[in-house]
Amino acid sequence: MSRIRTKICGLSRxxxxxxxxxxxxxxxxxxxxxxxxxxxxxxxxxxxxAEAAVGLCKVALTVNADNAELDALTSQVPIDMLQLHGTxxxxxxxEVRSRYGLPVMKAIGIADAEDLAQIxxxxxxxxxxxxxxxxxxxxxxxxGNGIAFDWSLLxxxxxxxxPWMLAGGLTLENVAEAVRKTGTRQLDxxxxxxxxxxxxxxxxxxxxxxxxxxxx
Numbered sequence: 399m400s401r402i403r404t405k406i407c408g409l410s411r412x413x414x415x416x417x418x419x420x421x422x423x424x425x426x427x428x429x430x431x432x433x434x435x436x437x438x439x440x441x442x443x444x445x446x447x448a449e450a451a452v453g454l455c456k457v458a459l460t461v462n463a464d465n466a467e468l469d470a471l472t473s474q475v476p477i478d479m480l481q482l483h484g485t486x487x488x489x490x491x492x493e494v495r496s497r498y499g500l501p502v503m504k505a506i507g508i509a510d511a512e513d514l515a516q517i518x519x520x521x522x523x524x525x526x527x528x529x530x531x532x533x534x535x536x537x538x539x540x541x542g543n544g545i546a547f548d549w550s551l552l553x554x555x556x557x558x559x560x561p562w563m564l565a566g567g568l569t570l571e572n573v574a575e576a577v578r579k580t581g582t583r584q585l586d587x588x589x590x591x592x593x594x595x596x597x598x599x600x601x602x603x604x605x606x607x608x609x610x611x612x613x614x
Contacts (some may be wrong), residue, residue, distance in 0.1 A: 402577065402614040404607060405563060407459060408436030408588040409598060415449045417600035421607035425455040427481065427588075430463070430471060435596030436588065440474040447476050457481050457503065465497070472498055479503055481528065492523040501525040505565075507532030508547045521559040528586055531566030546572070549579040570606050574613040585610060 406418040407427030418426050428443040429436040438446070447456050458477040460468065462484035471477070480498065482491060483505040495502040504524040506516050509532040520527060531547040546567030565586035568576055573585065589595070591602040 402582070402610050403584045404610050405457065405584070405586040406588070406591065406598070406603060407457070407586055408434070408596065409446060410436060410438050410442065410596065411598070412446065412449045413600060414598040415446055417598070417603045419451040419454055421604045422611070423454070423607060425457050426450060427457040427459050427586075428475070428477070429459045431459065431461045440471060443475045455479060459483050462486060468494065468498065472500070481505060483528075488519055488523045491520065495523065495525070503528050503563075505530050508551060511551055514551060518559075524560060527560055527562040528565055529562055549576055552580045570602065570609050573606065573609050577613040
């Protein structure tokens with residue numbers, strides 16, 4: 399069985415990048431959303447990206463960003479992939495992919511079986527999908543809320559046409575169960591390796607990636 403690839407999202411310090419690389423992460427994510435405790439400026443992200451090891455995929459998470467914002471981001475930060483984590487339509491996903499020439503990952507929030515229909519639609523236009531827990535109505539954050547959804551809803555995953563990541567409420571304690579129930583080969587987490595909102599814990603990053611290795 400192939401190795402499970404993991405993305406550590408919401409990094410904001412050089413030591414976070416180092417810990418993710420040392421622990422064996424495949425992706426690192428930078429959040430560009432002012433309401434998030436993980437938000438970074440373009441200048442910060444550019445500096446962090448320069449610290450990333452060769453081969454580590456650098457992902458920019460945006461939420462309903464317009465072309466002006468994406469123009470500024472892509473001109474200032476050397477990223478490898480755009481993650482659209484808002485309410486972007488399939489047409490908008492296709493537009494972003496064409497305009498910037500970068501792989502695009504579209505996040506899809508899941509709460510019940512009715513939400514699964516979006517997956518096939520976005521699989522037509524995105525390079526990857528991120529299957530996350532739907533944000534609570536009381537939250538200002540589209541992701542990174544530390545909540546999971548019913549993983550048994552993903553039983554039809556074998557029919558999806560694009561690579562996908564599982565996100566939402568993943569922790570050291572439940573990652574093995576998440577992998578077993580969904581069969582996912584990619585994972586994305588943020589709050590599950592933090593000592594406080596927006597503050598990554600290098601020890602938790604290493605421990606989580608070790609647990610992922612065992613689960614795989």
